[in-house]
Structure formats: C-alpha cells, structure tokens
Amino acid sequence: MFAKQGNRRNRIDVKRLAIYALLVSICLIVGYLENLLSIGLSWVVPGVKLGLSNAVVLILVCRGDFKGAWAVNVVRICLSALLFGSPISFLLSISGGVVSTAVACLLTRFKSVSAIGVSIAAAVTHNVFQLLAASVVVGFGVMGISPLLIALGAVCGAFCGVLALIILKQEKIFKF
Helix, strand or coil, rough: HHHHHHHHHHHHHHHHHHHHHHHHHHHHCCCCCCCCHHCCCCCCCCCCCHHHHHHHHHHHHHHCCHHHHHHHHHHHHHHHHHHHHHHHHHHHHHHHHHHHHHHHHHCCCCCCHHHHHHHHHHHHHHHHHHHHHHHHHHHHHHHHHHHHHHHHHHHHHHHHHHHHHHHHHHCCHHHC
C-alpha cells in the first residue's frame, strides 16, 4: 500500500517537474524574443522589455503555487543570464526578480488585490531594485531614468496582469 502511495507521489512530482521545465522553456523563448525586439528600443530607454516571462510566474503565484513560481523564476533568470546575458545582467535580473516575486507572493494573500494589481506592484518593484543594483554597478547617475522606468514598469505590469488573467480563465491550460 505504501509503495503505491509513494509511486503516485513520484509520478506527481515528475509531472510537476516536467511542467515547470516546460514553463521555464516558454519563459526563455519569450525572453529571447523580447530581447530581439527590445534592441530597437534600447536607444530610447535602456533595458525596457515587456516582461512576458513574468506573466508565467504571475500565473503560478495567482494559483497559489509559490514554490513553483520561485523555482521557475530563479531557474529562468539563471539560464537566461547563462545563455543570453552576462554577470551584470544576472545581477540586475536576480535583484529585481527575487524581490518582485516576494512582493507578488505577499500581495496575492490579500483578496482585494487583483492579478493586475499584483503584476503592477511586482513590475515596479522589479524596476526599482534593478535600478538600485545598477546604481551599485555603474553609479548613482542611472537613477535619472527611474521615473520613466517606473512608469513603463507599471504599464508593462498591467499588460502582463491582463494577459495572466486571460490565461487563468482558461482553467484547462494550468491544471496540474
């Protein structure tokens, strides 16, 4: 009897791991495409991206899968920096990603905050902590673009929140 329960648990864990790996892959592909598209915008505001990969993490957070959200986000950031970035891009991404994921996990505990609100707060937090990390690396002058980055973060966060809500309504997609 215990062998069957353990076997079932192992199947569930393997299935969950496979889904997380698939979600990380989706995040990497979307992130790579965003990097290609953001090259044309980098002369306006450096580093601005829509952040569609964060919608995947937001979906996991909104479903209450905090461990999965953390795992997918950290693995995505590490692999993205390894494949497409540099140590500096890793530092900037991990500083924003860790804090924004923590904010998202905390805010979802409040029923009055929608997925869009969570996404906006996480995006703004992500930008603030990336700016703080960038100021350590390149100097405090980078803070001059903070109002624009924070405003764009709120807009991109709202877009990702709407996208996450649309996907969350399709219950069949994220049942595991």
